[in-house]
Amino acid sequence: MVLQKRLDYGFNGYQVPYTPRATRSARKRCSFKKRAEDNQMCAFDLLATVAGKLLLEKQCTPSSSSTPSDEDQSAVAKEIEQKAMQDKNKQLKVETCDQGSCDRGFFVSDLVSQAHDQKCSLKPPSCQQADAHPGFASVITTSDCSEGFGDQKLVHGKPKNEMGTLASKVEVGPSGYMGYGNCKVEAETNKFMKDESHKTAKVQLGTRADGCSFEDPLVWDGKPPAVSSDSSAKAPLCGDHSPHISFPASQDYVNVVSRDDDENSSGCTHPNTTKRSFRPAPRIGDRRIRKILASKYWKVAPKLKDATLSNTDGDLKTVYHNRNSYYRSIRSERNYPIKKRRLFNCSSVPNYDRKIRSEGICVSPERCINGDVSALCAKMHEVTGASSSVAGSHTSFQSRDSHVKLRIKSFRVPELFIELPETATVGSLKRRVMEAVNAILGGGLRVGVLLQGKKVKDDNKTLLQTGISHDNQKDVLGFSLEPKTSQTPPPLCSGDSPFMLPSNAPQPLARYPPAPGVVHQGTCDAVPELQMANAVNFIESDHDSAPSPTDMSIDKSTKDSKALVTVPAMSVEALAVVPVHRKSKRSEIVQRRIRRPFSVAEVEALVQAVEKLGTGRWRDVKLRAFDNAKHRTYDKWKTLVHTARISPQQRRGEPVPQELLDRVLTAHAYWTQQQAKQQFKQQPETCLLL
DNA sequence: CTTAGGG
């Protein structure tokens, strides 16, 4: 399995390898967008980068990197420098932080370099004003909040510089939003910081706190005081509100990221955390932030510019105002989405990830564009793969405006059948399970997207085109883990994944449901139940559609495969299908029929039945092959015959093993011949009779 | 209602 370190963002709950895409707005605004893309930074990285840049730029960059070409910039740089001078300590800290905290120390340097580059590439300051960004915040904060800083200093007991650093960090991270918040909230914020820089982070971030220790206060979101208080109070609870995005300074970033990873790996999420995280996000996320997130951070550079520019003058005021307005707007926005968010939150996605994800993806729904959506799709796929190790999955789907929010709570581990002698040791059992799991995961998994039970096979379709962009999809969207390899152990079923049903196991072998716990750990409060329910529902819904596993098991081959460690069997296909909500049932009813693709196992059964019974007795064939499946018709046979006749390249959908197709042709030819013979016989008879 | 065939 490959866990990606940066999960960055995810959709609701996944770790997704970041694929940089810029929102339209981003593109428009930023000329360097391309650059950003090239860099392909993850959201976190971007954020961090931005923050780093801001900091760096303020202090260092100006002189070193400033792109001389623009006078304005140089002027800005001067200002920045001045500021930097004022906050020498800040600079120091920043650097220190970077180094100390982390892995990403290099990151900083990268950022810097990037920043420089960006600067170079940056357009004249004027362009970015509107968007002005994080840099602004920092700037603003600095100037406006000088007092506040002082307080902070006192509080912390650390030198001003440090405080300043923090502040700056905060500001930066939030994309400036923080700065705003700081100004207002300074006192409160300071308190938090004083008491526990880390804790503060918690309070603000909430989410973070749970999963991880925040080493750096940086993360703090620039909440307005009121908010902060709320968050603190609510912190423990799941935050249903807006995501809190904290932009950490680079360090925080790192931490966060790692956490995500951890969480992901563990598969657990702390609801509380998540919620919190959400809240903050909005605040923090100014438009700018959102943009950043949405754009995936490319815009950072512009921000820097903006920041610089803003710094220059009275711009600060303007900026400040803008922020306020931003803030308000944000707030209002928040309210609107709360429901959705709640849903979102409810989902079991790992909190931490959520934050980030939410940030990355959702933060700026507005900004998200179709393009992003498609990106999301891609991400989703990727994500699934990443999280495949975990078992059952649940997805909550949300869409707002043009974005699609997805959260996969977890993937369910496919059932594993393991047989061990009673005398086997627990250790051997563990190893066995491990082997089985590794076999499944190691084989390579691919993610299947199910919409209303239908597999979405065209990867090139956009979410919008697929119909995933609507809220109503929420209940119908599912993900499945499937073996990449077309290896199809004969009978075990797939797509419909009858395996999921516990009741199905007719097999004598002892079953060791692989760490069932894995699946749900992360869920939020209610979530776990939901998941379970979902799973159940899913199964149920599937049940009618899916061939009864029992039948499947009847097959010799099936048994055999199961007899083994059965890993392969498991891998056969959809390890786990995702969830259909209860509503899905309704929707099913409402929506007519849902497509129920034949699994390889079903095909196998069908072929076997036809081989034995022939093509003229569909009823018997169906009963034999699909047992309870009312919906299964001989249509599949027609399709199979057709499929077998066409070239593999022309085939679509779930790949059917060539071996089966060969059998299909053989059986079809045979029975066709038989029918012909019968007719031939009959005719003569009739003739004779006549 | 079951088969078949076409769309």
Next chain:
DNA sequence: CCCTAAG
């Protein structure tokens, strides 16, 4: 998968 026709 839907619709329809033939048995």
